[in-house]
Amino acid sequence: DGGITQSPKYLFRKEGQNVTLSCEQNLNHDAMYWYRQDPGQGLRLIYYSQIVNDFQKGDIAEGYSVSREKKESFPLTVTSAQKNPTAFYLCASSIRGRAGETQYFGPGTRLLVL
């Protein structure tokens, strides 16, 4: 079955630590996205990538970094500069990143601070 996988399901971060969230897709999609979801709020875009080796900042990129070395993979690193990282993180993909396309979401990773 094609889809998007995210790991781990739960992740704990200590003060001053960087952590990396995994996102893999086998849909052969060009575009991939990272969103942050906080309770009672909609999703906010962190980073997106429309092609391998290229990515752009979204609305709340500060304290986060990404890479896109392979089409299938778009890992997100939450750095120590992100002062309020506790949230539910969702990865998504779409065919080309163009108007009208459906975005397909992974199951999410919940990040908690110890």
Next chain:
Amino acid sequence: GNSVTQMEGPVTLSEEAFLTINCTYTATGYPSLFWYVQYPGEGLQLLLKATKADDKGSNKGFEATYRKETTSFHLEKGSVQVSDSAVYFCALDTTSGTYKYIFGTGTRLKVLA
């Protein structure tokens, strides 16, 4: 700028009741409109979408019509089930500059047996 406004929840209904979740938007150009559903602890799943004015999206008994004159995309279902309990998100996509979705804050639906 672009924005999506959804009715605040939670919405609590009895099984077989009629459901309406309101969604209005502000956008430049002609965005596509989407409804996504999120079950507890999971990611979002596309429920339905409409890509131009007067289009009706439908799926699993849910419907929504793209109304450009009222800038609305209200979600309806004639008879809800307990299994429909979830959070519903309205979203639009941007048609200029960076391609992305703009999401509403979500409406939690609870259906009682």
